[in-house]
Amino acid sequence: MALEGQSPYSIDADWNNLYIGGEWRESESGETIPVEDPSTRETVTHVASGTEADVDAAYEAAVEAQAEWGETPPAQREQLVQGLIHALDEHSEEIIELITTEIGGIHGVGETSIQITQDHLAEAATLPRRMKGETAASNIPGKENIVYREPEGVVTVISPWNFPLNLTARALAPAVAAGNSVVVKPSTDAPIIGGLVWARLAEEAGFPDGVINVVTGRGSEIGDHIASHPDSDVVAFTGSTEVGQHVAGLAAENLAVPAMELGGNNAHIVTAEADVDQAIDSAVFGSFIHQGQVCISINRHIVHESIYDEYVEKLTARAEALPAGSAHDDVVLGPIINESQRDQMLGYVEETIEAGATLETGGETVDLDGVDDSLVVRPTVLSEATNDMAASCNEHFGPIAPVIPFSDVDEAIEMANDTEYGLAGSVHAGDIGAGLQIAKRIDSGNIHVNDQGINDEAHVPFSGTKASGIGGYNSTDFLDEVTEKKWISLQHEPREYPF
Numbered sequence: 381m382a383l384e385g386q387s388p389y390s391i392d393a394d395w396n397n398l399y400i401g402g403e404w405r406e407s408e409s410g411e412t413i414p415v416e417d418p419s420t421r422e423t424v425t426h427v428a429s430g431t432e433a434d435v436d437a438a439y440e441a442a443v444e445a446q447a448e449w450g451e452t453p454p455a456q457r458e459q460l461v462q463g464l465i466h467a468l469d470e471h472s473e474e475i476i477e478l479i480t481t482e483i484g485g486i487h488g489v490g491e492t493s494i495q496i497t498q499d500h501l502a503e504a505a506t507l508p509r510r511m512k513g514e515t516a517a518s519n520i521p522g523k524e525n526i527v528y529r530e531p532e533g534v535v536t537v538i539s540p541w542n543f544p545l546n547l548t549a550r551a552l553a554p555a556v557a558a559g560n561s562v563v564v565k566p567s568t569d570a571p572i573i574g575g576l577v578w579a580r581l582a583e584e585a586g587f588p589d590g591v592i593n594v595v596t597g598r599g600s601e602i603g604d605h606i607a608s609h610p611d612s613d614v615v616a617f618t619g620s621t622e623v624g625q626h627v628a629g630l631a632a633e634n635l636a637v638p639a640m641e642l643g644g645n646n647a648h649i650v651t652a653e654a655d656v657d658q659a660i661d662s663a664v665f666g667s668f669i670h671q672g673q674v675c676i677s678i679n680r681h682i683v684h685e686s687i688y689d690e691y692v693e694k695l696t697a698r699a700e701a702l703p704a705g706s707a708h709d710d711v712v713l714g715p716i717i718n719e720s721q722r723d724q725m726l727g728y729v730e731e732t733i734e735a736g737a738t739l740e741t742g743g744e745t746v747d748l749d750g751v752d753d754s755l756v757v758r759p760t761v762l763s764e765a766t767n768d769m770a771a772s773c774n775e776h777f778g779p780i781a782p783v784i785p786f787s788d789v790d791e792a793i794e795m796a797n798d799t800e801y802g803l804a805g806s807v808h809a810g811d812i813g814a815g816l817q818i819a820k821r822i823d824s825g826n827i828h829v830n831d832q833g834i835n836d837e838a839h840v841p842f843s844g845t846k847a848s849g850i851g852g853y854n855s856t857d858f859l860d861e862v863t864e865k866k867w868i869s870l871q872h873e874p875r876e877y878p879f
C-alpha cells in the first residue's frame with residue numbers, strides 16, 4: 381500500500397484500489413482514472429475505475445457486515461467513531477496536504493475541513509447512546525405498544541468534490557454510529573479525500589470489515605447503478621440539483637430514502653442601515669473563500685442604492701488585494717477544480733457583461749509559471765448587475781461577486797427569493813432585530829444575520845428548501861433519515877374479536 385517509511389496518507393501512497401469488505405482490491409476491469417492537481421495541472425496519482433460488478437460486491441459486503449454491526453452495543457460503536465477522531469487528528473497535516481493537492485484547497489481550507497469534520501465525528505459519536513425508542517399507550521385493553529428505533533440497513537453516501545472530507549463525514553459517521561453499514565462513492569474530482577481516506581481511517585480505527593466500503597469511479601458509469609441499487613436503503617447525496625434530482629428519482633423508484641443536499645444561489649442583503657465595513661468583511665470571506673466553490677457561499681450581493689457605490693468600491697479594493705495562485709503557495713485563492721467549471725463561470729461573467737453589467741475587477745485567469753492553461757481565476761466584482769443576469773441567476777460556484785442595487789427592503793427580499801434554490805443567505809441591516817425580520821422572510825434552510833452564509837455546526841439542523849434539497853442533515857435530523865421505527869405490540873391478555 382505505502383512504501384517503507386512513507387505515510388499511507390501521502391499522495392505518493394497507493395490509491396489504486398477499491399475498499400470492499402475490508403480488503404483493498406483492484407477494479408474488476410483493472411482500469412484507472414488519473415487524479416490531477418488543479419494548481420500544477422499534473423497527474424499526481426491514479427484511482428481505480430470501479431465497475432457495476434465492483435458496486436455489487438460492495439453492497440454484498442455491506443449487507444453481510446450490517447447484520448452484526450447493527451447489533452453491536454452502543455458503547456462499542458461510539459468507541460469506533462472516536463477512533464476516527466483520533467486517526468484524523470493524528471494524520472491531519474498529511475490530509476490537509478492531500479486537500480491542497482487533490483482539490484486545490486489552500487492550507488486554511490484544509491484546516492477548516494478538518495475542524496468541521498471533527499465536529500461531525502464528535503456529534504456522531506454521541507448518537508449511539510441517544511438512539512432511543514418509545515412506548516405508546518394503547519386503546520386496546522391489555523395491549524402494550526413498543527416502538528423500536530433500528531438502523532435502516534445500508535446507507536449510500538455520494539459526495540461532491542468541493543468540501544469532500546466533511547461532506548462525506550457528515551453522512552458516513554452518523555450512519556455507522558446508528559448501526560448502518562455504508563457504501564461511499566466519492567466524486568471523480570476528489571476520490572481520495574471524499575472516499576479512500578475514509579477507508580484508511582476506518583481501517584486504522586478498527587471498524588469491522590464491510591461496515592465502511594468505498595468504490596471510486598465515474599458517476600456517469602456507475603452512478604445510476606449505485607443510486608438504484610436494491611440493497612441501498614438510504615441515498616445520502618450531496619451535489620448539484622441537476623444530478624440530485626435524477627439520483628432522488630432512482631432512489632425513490634427503489635423506495636430508498638433520498639436525503640438530498642443540493643445547490644444554492646445565496647443572497648447577501650445589505651440595507652441602508654448596515655455597517656458597511658462589517659458587511660464587506662463578511663462579503664469578502666463569503667464570496668471568495670475556496671474560490672467561491674461552496675454551496676452556501678455568497679452568489680449575489682443585494683445592496684441598498686444609498687450605499688451602493690461605497691460598497692462596490694470597497695469590495696473591489698479588497699478583491700484586488702487578495703493573492704491568487706497555486707494552492708501550494710501562500711495565497712488566499714487557489715485554482716478552480718477543473719476546466720469545465722472554470723469555463724462555465726467565466727462564460728457567466730462574459731454573458732453578464734454583455735447584458736450590461738460593469739466588470740470592476742477580475743474576470744480572467746492568473747498565469748502561473750510552468751502551468752499550461754491555468755485554472756486560477758482572479759476574484760471578480762461585477763457592478764450594475766441585475767437579478768436575471770447569468771452570474772446572478774445561476775449558481776456560478778466561482779470567485780464572482782455580482783452586486784445588485786435595490787431601493788426598498790421588500791424589493792431586496794423579493795429578489796433574494798426569486799430563485800429556484802433555498803439553501804442559505806445572509807443579512808446586514810444595522811439593527812439585529814431588523815436583520816431577523818428580513819431573515820424570517822427569506823425562503824431558505826439557513827440564513828445568518830450580520831455574517832455571511834458559510835456556517836455549519838454539527839449539532840444544528842442543516843437543510844435546504846425548494847430545489848436545494850429534501851431531508852435533514854446534522855445530529856438527530858440525520859439520525860431520523862438513517863433509522864426507522866418499528867412498532868411491536870404485546871397483547872398481555874386475550875383480546876376480544878368481533879367474530
Ligand code: NAD
Pocket residue numbers: 538539540541542543547565566567568598599600602603604605606607618619620621623624626627641642643644674675676775777803844848849
Ligand atoms: P455533482 O452533482 O456533479 O456530483 C455529485 C456527486 O454525484 C459526485 O460524486 C458525482 O460523481 C456523482 N454522480 C454524478 N452522476 C451520478 C449519477 N448518475 N448517479 C449517482 N451519482 C452521480 O456535484 P459536484 O460538482 O461534485 O458538486 C458541486 C455541487 O454540489 C454544487 O451544486 C453545490 O451547491 C452542491 N453542494 C451542496 C451542498 C449542500 O450541503 N447543499 C454542499 C456541497 C456542495
